[in-house]
Amino acid sequence: TGAPFLRDLDDVRRNPTLDDLAMFHKLCHMLPALHSSAHHIVEPYDHPISQRHLRITYSSMKYCDKTFMGMTTSPKNADDVMEMCAILFGAEFMEDHPVTTGNCNGNSPLVWDETMLGAMRAFCRRNQPVLCSPFVLGGANTPASVPATVAQLNAEALSALAYTQVIRRGCPAIYGHYLSTVSMKSGAPMAGTPEISLMNFMIGQMARHYGVPWRSSNTLGGAKTFDAQAGYESATTLSAVIHAGANYIWHSAGWNEAGMHCSTAKFVVDAEQCAMAYRMAEGPKWHDFDEAVAAVSDIGPGGHYLGHPHTQDNFQEAFFMPELFDNNSIEQWVAEGEVEITERALNHARKLLAEYQEPRLDPATDEALRDYIARREREIPAADELNQHC
Structure with a gap:
């Protein structure tokens, strides 16, 4: 999710559009191994960034009937997502059912900023689950040590989990993280390293110790194309998170170039790898x-x-x-x-x-969503207007 580039159906690396985002949401709808369509799998550059969250959320709702993630890029953007969810599912239904999730990243080391906490409050007020996810760049924003990194991450994640219960006691929340280690040669984030696997094993044990569900990241690759490096890195992490017992596994398809692009080819192959991993996690079948x-x-x-x-x-x-x-x-x-x-x-x-066949929205609901987007786009200045005001 969040890739600023894609490798398209011709394997060409370029800037994404709203149509490209819709393509990935459609592919997710068609791939049974993927249980959630995330949100901005790729960044749609053909729409103003200040209004982009509305179109991203609509794409998640329109082109796939699986659970999706809501934008947490600002408290107001999170409020917009919650309002759109209320239109689609009903505000009362949301009180008893998780219909979306929101990922809130901590600024390691030891900071939860107002942007993330404000978005967290928007989700918790509606009783929607949030992923409390410190963003680990091992050796850069954490100590150059696996156990010490996990200790810092644990403190950051637990503080956010506790804060969700201050906002609304009993609201759902997930112990989360994003893990990478940093190359001391270049400062670039790395994927598929043994230390990332060790961190996943340790974090899984901590989450079970506290009795909370936990989120990890999956088929991460640092390769520039869908090559052997991408496959090895992705397989290493996939195996680790499955054996570590992760509950909510994000970044499961297409991620490459340290998240700089989403590969269409890798997207569908990663989904098949997820299906294989799911089968392995089921264990031997004894019925026959x-x-x-x-x-x-x-x-x-x-x-x-x-x-x-x-x-x-x-x-x-x-x-x-x-x-x-x-x-x-x-x-x-x-x-x-x-x-x-x-x-x-x-x-x-x-x-x-x-x-692909579109899982069509109820026409009245679709119209209400479009009306909400149109109204909010009139109220929110486009990026060029914001630049003029600055």
């Missing part, structure tokens, strides 16, 4: 154990199970079969055009978009 063991006696020494009734009944669910990874022989791969993963992924994304 007796039938499966009985097949051993049926087949006997030296046989094969391909035609056995148990295999025929269960092969589609017994083992995960990736759609985007090629497991055929090299001869078949060559015969089919030697298509590598990036091209396969982009072709798959095009197919998903061609098959």
Whole structure:
């Protein structure tokens, strides 16, 4: 989320638009492994920044029927999100149901600023969950030590969790963080390092100690393209957060170049990796154990199970079969055009978009949302007007 660039359906790195944001929301709608559409997956540069949160929220609501995140870029922007949620879901419904989440980042070390706290208050007043997320750049805004970094992060996250209960006792909140370590060669944030995995394991234990759900980040990559580096970094972090028992896993698709761009190809492959991780987290399936063991006696020494009734009944669910990874022989791969993963992924994304059907909003609700956006855009000066006033 929040990428200032994207790599598009032609794998070209460029500035995003509202249409590009809608494309990612549509892809999220079509990918079962993604449970939430976030909010500004990419920054839509073709709309004034002062009004952008309205269009981002509308895109989240219009193009995907999954839960989404609300903008917390200012207290007033958060209020706008809450008002739009009240239009869509009903203010009374929101009192008893989480319909969106808000991410509030602490300014490490040891600062929660008024912008984030104001947005936090807007969400808590409506009983909507917030992620209390210190922003860790290990070695830069935390000590150059894994245990000391976790100690600082823990204090920052707990202070925010406590503050949510001051705002409204009993309102939902999530122990959060964003984790990266900093290269001492360049100062650039790094992804997929062993220290990030260790921090996730430690934070998971702390969250369970306090009895609170916790948020982590997922398939982060520092590579400039969807290459082997991106895959290794993403797989390392994905494995760590699943084994650490994270409850709310953000940044799960497309993140690359340390968050500077969202890759369309990586987006759909990451989603499939999330599906595989989810399957692993479910653990072994025991419902058919007796039938499966009985097949051993049926087949006997030296046989094969391909035609056995148990295999025929269960092969589609017994083992995960990736759609985007090629497991055929090299001869078949060559015969089919030697298509590598990036091209396969982009072709798959095009197919998903061609098959997309919009989960249409109720016409009266849609009109009310559009009217609210139009009114607020009249009230909020566009960026160029703000610059003239400054």
